[in-house]
Amino acid sequence: MFRFIFYFLNLAVILMLILLFASNKGVGKNDKLKEKIVKLDENYSSLNKRKAELEKNIKLFKENRSYQKHIIRKEMGFVEENDVIYIFNKK
Secondary structure (H helix, E strand, O other): HHHHHHHHHHHHHHHHHHHHHHOOOOHHHHHHHHHHHHHHHHHHHHHHHHHHHHHHHHHHHHOOOHHHHHHHHHHOOOOOOOOOOOOOOOO
């Protein structure tokens, strides 16, 4: 009786190992998931850096009047009252 249980348990362990390494849900899939986690972590850290930059720009824009003028002039093309504008003809 003891031998039967021993052989049965050995067979069960061998079958479990075969299923673990041969199936799609085994070790191979685990490696792919680890790679995906690494990529997602890299993406997450780059997004956090971008978020910090944007938060810094928002804070500057809210608190610094000269930065507001700079951004408005640069991004929107606004000019101040006494600015001289040069217009060139395209050929």
